[in-house]
Amino acid sequence: MNPWLQQALGLDDSQLVADGDRPASIACAVHAGIVGPLLALQAEAANAGFDLRVVSGWRGFVRQSQIWDAKLKGDRAVLDDAGCAVDMASCSPLQQVCAVLRWSALPGASRHHWGTDIDVVDAAAMPAGYAVQLTEAESRGMFAAFHAWLDERMANDQAFGFYRPYDRDRGGVGPEPWHLSYRPLAQQYASVLTESALRELWQGHALQGRDVVLANLPMIYQRFVCAVA
Numbered sequence: 001m002n003p004w005l006q007q008a009l010g011l012d013d014s015q016l017v018a019d020g021d022r023p024a025s026i027a028c029a030v031h032a033g034i035v036g037p038l039l040a041l042q043a044e045a046a047n048a049g050f051d052l053r054v055v056s057g058w059r060g061f062v063r064q065s066q067i068w069d070a071k072l073k074g075d076r077a078v079l080d081d082a083g084c085a086v087d088m089a090s091c092s093p094l095q096q097v098c099a100v101l102r103w104s105a106l107p108g109a110s111r112h113h114w115g116t117d118i119d120v121v122d123a124a125a126m127p128a129g130y131a132v133q134l135t136e137a138e139s140r141g142m143f144a145a146f147h148a149w150l151d152e153r154m155a156n157d158q159a160f161g162f163y164r165p166y167d168r169d170r171g172g173v174g175p176e177p178w179h180l181s182y183r184p185l186a187q188q189y190a191s192v193l194t195e196s197a198l199r200e201l202w203q204g205h206a207l208q209g210r211d212v213v214l215a216n217l218p219m220i221y222q223r224f225v226c227a228v229a
Contacts, residue, residue: 008189009201010061010113028057031115034182037160038118044153049124050146055132055178056119059112065207068107071100072208079103081174083135093212101224102174106213108201109193109225111165111179116186119178122146139177147177165228172223190228195221 006012017032025042026035038054045052070076078086078099086099111117121132125142132138139147153159161184166176199217202210213220 002192004188005192005197008114008193009108009197010059010064010110013058013060013115016058016115026054026057028054028118029115030054030057030118031182031185033185034116034118037162037182040160041153041162044158045122045146045149048149050122050149051124052146053121053123054118055121055134056112057117058115059110061107061113061201064105064110064113065107065205067104068100069208071104072096081136083137093209094216097209097212097216097220101172101220105173106198106220106224107205107207108198109221111181111186111189114186114189116182116189117165118180119176120180121178134176134178136175143178150177150180163229167229170227172227193225198225 001011003012003014007015013029015031015033016029017035019029022030023035023039026038030038042052067076071078072088074088078088078096080086080099081102088096088099091099105111119134121134121138122143122145125146126132150159150164154163159180161182162180163183164177164179165181165186166173166179169175195217198221199214202214202217207213
């Protein structure tokens with residue numbers, strides 16, 4: 001299998017910077033190619049009074065599968081746009097899958113598999129001991145000034161290649177202002193992540209909802225994988 005495709009599917013982590021070589025300000029595993037741009041963005045944020053903290057980086061297929069299975073089995077809450085738990089028992093199998101996909105990527109199709117995508121917050125705005133939730137309420141509340149600063153940097157092409165793939169609601173994945181992607185590398189992974197590659201991957205794993213996903217993969221691929229900025 002093409003190494004780029006293996007990495008795109010979350011099956012290979014050889015693109016990541018080694019833990020011992022990762023700067024202290026980057027606490028999560030990330031693609032080696034984003035370290036320089038990320039450090040530059042952190043420095044600019046610090047100059048503006050923000051502490052750009054990466055709270056989630058690379059996540060492989062196995063970990064994404066665990067999250068996926070836990071949500072469809074009812075071991076982990078599935079939330080709606082208002083942050084309330086979805087009554088999964090009242091949903092059809094396809095509705096259940098789509099409810100999970102609103103905020104959690106399909107295993108094999110998560111942009112976090114690539115190491116190019118990160119979730120960020122302004123640590124300077126958080127109270128001591130605060131547990132980050134990555135919600136719209138946070139983005140509009142304590143992190144509002146931070147995201148406004150990011151908006152301006154991106155609008156002026158001053159974000160060192162980072163952008164928001166989920167900048168608005170396109171009917172699939174919900175808006176995620178905290179999710180940044182390093183475009184020069186992310187585009188390369190996106191180009192090899194085909195529907196057929198995902199189908200082959202899913203046929204080989206006994207994941208929750210597998211039959212539903214495979215039966216509806218063309219729709220899922222277009223709505224929840226391709227519909228990004």
